[in-house]
Amino acid sequence: MTKSNFEVLRAGINTTYQDLGRNNLYQIGIPFSGAMDKRNYLLSNNLVGNKNNTPVIEFAYQGPLLKLNGERTCLAITGDVNFNILKKNSKIEKGNCYQTYCLEDGDQIDILSTNKSVYGYLAASGGFEVELFWNSCSTNTKAKIGANNGEKLKEGDSIKILKSEKTYQLKKLNYFNTKIEQIRVIKGTNYDYFSDDGKKNFLEKKFTVSKLTDRMGMRLEGSKIENIIDTNIRSEGLIKGVIQVPADGNPIIMLSDHGTIGGYPKIGVVISADYDKLVQLQPGSIIKFKEVSLFEAENLHKIYSMETQSILNQIR
């Protein structure tokens, strides 16, 4: 039984329910979706004592203003986020990320903005009551799949909070998000479609993250990557992290809600270890690609996973 809820007083720019996403549906055109920054997603759930795959609220740039109705609820915010707790008695407390807070009936949380990053996460102890599609609540607003009828949260919506079975302890974690400017990539399956100058531009020049960036993809601007074979390939599967280069020579990186089939040549693929940091780059950020081998990428993934695990262990 749900007794408590958050009333959405302001929805924010792109506020959705997310979890670890859904598998094994590429063949019908449905991508993984799920939280963009997996590490921060896992940290938010673990801070409030939830299981790893519990639905959370993901927000981008400006987050929501939420009012708690009902029972005492513990929550945590992760990412690089500027937020306030507004107590019912009008006291305002500045919030810290990676720290748990308990809200009482009538208290509000005002998630003002993500600082020099894109995505942040709000987890509540017990999780949220949401509808699952193929075992996941993850909202894909383009396909209208996921919790809340596949839509972003809007003003006036009610976020139902499930009662936590655990007695709750307040927790605090020392963790700082680091930014990266260098994105490591493995050569793509159509690397040879590009001219020597094009390849050089790809691996040596700087690119700017454009405003045309969302959960589906990140468009980059900079030195053009010249194609010398064909600007189209036979349509085939895509995965997140693939860098496609259409005829205009500007690379596009596929992100979590990407279309599952595409027909532009693939110049490279972002390595798994750099994905969480990649998605946090705001429009206007400058990035440079660096080529690594498959062997190096696998090792970098191991290191990144171990690092995530050791941060999670500090919570327990």
Added chain:
Amino acid sequence: MIKNISNLGDAALYCDFGNEVNKEINSKVINYFKNIKEKNISGVTNIAPSYNKLIITFDLDITNFEKLKKEIKNMDLKSYNNDKNKLIKIPVCCDDEFALDINRLEDKLKISKDQILKNFFAKEYFCYMTGFIAGMPFLGNLDEKIRLKRLETPRVKVPKGSVGLTEKFCNIYTFESPGGWNIIGNTPLKIFNKSNDLNPALVNPGDTVSFFKINRKEYNNWNDQK
């Protein structure tokens, strides 16, 4: 069977079945897809079949490229009976308000609107793959006389239900979406149903599709009759 397996990034296999696009090669892709799916190989998270490629993603915490490549290469292949594949009949209304690009096709192909539609409705089509957006089927092969490239500038919004042609393929827009195919009509039939967990897509790779023409009144009433 698979000509070459390479890595796509650090967490996916890229299986190449050759450059051609035909039913035979595509059937091999679909057969591999079904085998891998049924085998439930540890660590495999997604399998994307297309005309002549198969992409398999995996969880890097559980397996890796070399290990999975070996498993796929040494896999015992079962043949799937094609009888299970369905023939699906899809109603299409080609009134002017739906046939957004019929005039463009007439101009570029130099054949009449009636002849274009006649050729289109005369054939049965094979579903090579589903995707891009949820449930969108890629069907072929179109009659040679009605093949045309994509629009030079893709539409920002193609209406839901639109039936489009491009080169030797046709498709159905299951949602409103950006797109550049030449639209010749619209179907009232629901092609993707997210509340059907097990079979959300009406058309699946390996299925056969035929289209039949309906008028505007039938279009309007289509979903009431059911």
